[in-house]
Amino acid sequence: MNTNVRISPTQQSAFGLIGEQQLVAHDSRITAPEPLNLSSEERLVFLRKIDRWRPWGSLNEKRFCLGCGRIITGHDIRIVDEPGPLGLRCPTEACRSLPIDWVLLNDAQRAAQL
Numbered sequence: 001m002n003t004n005v006r007i008s009p010t011q012q013s014a015f016g017l018i019g020e021q022q023l024v025a026h027d028s029r030i031t032a033p034e035p036l037n038l039s040s041e042e043r044l045v046f047l048r049k050i051d052r053w054r055p056w057g058s059l060n061e062k063r064f065c066l067g068c069g070r071i072i073t074g075h076d077i078r079i080v081d082e083p084g085p086l087g088l089r090c091p092t093e094a095c096r097s098l099p100i101d102w103v104l105l106n107d108a109q110r111a112a113q114l
Helices: 040-050 107-114
Strands: 005-007 012-013 017-018 023-024 062-065 071-073 078-081 088-090 102-104
Touching: 012 040, 040 078, 040 088, 062 107
Parallel strands: none
Antiparallel strands: 005 023, 012 017, 062 071, 062 102, 078 088
């Protein structure tokens, strides 16, 4: 039987629980939403609207992902169409971080020195 089931796991962020819908296929593999194919201008507009924690001046700006330890740029970030509003996701496959977890490099460097 090839039946798809929707589940809603939650994850903890600095501001509480965040629900996230994903699709589970009959073989129990979780599939993430496909990223949108956007122009550079559209991508920058969405980053500026969705990431309310840190401003984006350009897609070349770098952030340090606290979830996976990778340095990412606006070009790398996945913009996904989920049920409800659009979402931003770290480009690292298994990383579940959200924009609040992407710090400016200066902030990450200061934190490493503490």
